[in-house]
Every structure is written in C-alpha cells, then in structure tokens.
Amino acid sequence: MATLYELQGALLQIQxxxxxGNEGLEDTLESIELATADKLEGYAMVIKNVESDIEGLKAEGKRLAERRKAMESNVKRMKDSMYEALLTVEGNRLKTDKFTFSLRKSTSVQIVDESLIPQQFIQTETKISKTELSxxxxxxxxxxxxxxxxxxxxxxR
Structure with a gap:
C-alpha cells in the first residue's frame, strides 16, 4: 500500500x-482518491487513539504527582516523629541491628532582613549567597x- 506522500505525488502527476489534455485518467484518479481517503481515515483513527492515550497519560501523570506528594508528606511526618522520639533518648542517639539514628547539629544562615545584607554577599541574580554569608x-x-x-x-545511616 502506498504511503500518503506517494499518493499525493501520484495525484499531482495525474492532475x-x-x-x-490526456483523457481516460478519471478512473485512475478516482482509485487514487479512494486510496488517499482510506489512508487519511486511517491516519485520523490513529491520531484519535494517540490523542486519547495522551489525555490518559496526562491524567495518570497528575495522579502520580499527587501520589508522590502524599508519599513525600508521609515520609516527612515519619521523620518528624523519629526526630521527636530521639529527643527523648539519652545522647540523642540510638543504634539498632540495621540502623544508627542520631541527631546532628548543623548551622544555617537565617536572613532576618535582606535589605541589610552587604552587596558583597548578594549574587548578581539578586540572590543572597548564604555560603559566603555563612x-x-x-x-x-x-x-x-x-x-x-x-x-x-x-x-x-
């Protein structure tokens, strides 16, 4: 079966x-137009199916994003509970057969008022360089x- 591109070329040649002034080409033209119509109809059916699949994938992507967010929220809640539990353990450290749980101290820069930060700590895209500030x-x-x-x-760990 000819491709749509080939059918278009044949149609242009017959036209x-x-x-x-060539005569008797009407039957050939009609058969090519019929083949073109079938091909276009087939393309349209494939496009409709693919568009339906695309909509389904969009919906599935949205569902999966919501599921991912829920799972991330559950993990955060569990870590918060573990953090609170470790606060009650002597030394804030607990070792089991599989894991070692501990609280570790870290420091971070807290920006109180961005307008008061000296220009040398502000990056060109108007972000404060917390690393340099730290x-x-x-x-x-x-x-x-x-x-x-x-x-x-x-x-x-």
Missing part, C-alpha cells in the same frame, strides 16, 4: 496529465540582617 559569620564578622542559627536534623 498535470489531465490539465495537459563563612563570614563563622569567621566572627558581625553582619546586620543575618545570624547563624544552630539546627538539628535527623540522620539515618
């Missing part, structure tokens, strides 16, 4: 022949608008 604060520099805050986070 030129008719325009040039280094400066750890080196004892006093920077208006920022301070180091000690945090604890759950560590699972």
């Amino acid at each position: 030129r022949m008719i325009e040039d 280094k400066a604060l750890k080196n004892g520099e006093s920077i208006a608008g920022a301070s180091l805050v000690e945090n604890q986070s759950l560590s699972i």
Whole structure:
C-alpha cells in the first residue's frame, strides 16, 4: 500500500496529465482518491487513539504527582516523629541491628532582613549567597540582617 506522500505525488502527476489534455485518467484518479481517503481515515483513527492515550497519560501523570506528594508528606511526618522520639533518648542517639539514628547539629544562615545584607554577599541574580554569608559569620564578622542559627536534623545511616 502506498504511503500518503506517494499518493499525493501520484495525484499531482495525474492532475498535470489531465490539465495537459490526456483523457481516460478519471478512473485512475478516482482509485487514487479512494486510496488517499482510506489512508487519511486511517491516519485520523490513529491520531484519535494517540490523542486519547495522551489525555490518559496526562491524567495518570497528575495522579502520580499527587501520589508522590502524599508519599513525600508521609515520609516527612515519619521523620518528624523519629526526630521527636530521639529527643527523648539519652545522647540523642540510638543504634539498632540495621540502623544508627542520631541527631546532628548543623548551622544555617537565617536572613532576618535582606535589605541589610552587604552587596558583597548578594549574587548578581539578586540572590543572597548564604555560603559566603555563612563563612563570614563563622569567621566572627558581625553582619546586620543575618545570624547563624544552630539546627538539628535527623540522620539515618
């Protein structure tokens, strides 16, 4: 069976022949048009099926994104519960056969007022460089608008 492209080429060739005065090509033209109609109908059916699949995939993607968010929320809740439980354990550390649970201290920069941060700590895309700000604060520099805050986070190994 000819492709749609081939059928279009044959139609153009027969059209030129008719325009040039050749006779008796109407039956050939009709059979090619019929084949083209069948081909177009087939393409349309495939397109409808693919579009239906696309809509189904979009819906499935949305469903999976919602499921992922719910799972992430459940993991966060479980980690929060584990964190709270470790606060009650002496030394904030617990070792089992499979895991070692502990709370570890870390520091992060808390921006109190962005307008007070010196320009040297602001990146060109108007983001504050917390890494550089953190280094400066750890080196004892006093920077208006920022301070180091000690945090604890759950560590699972």
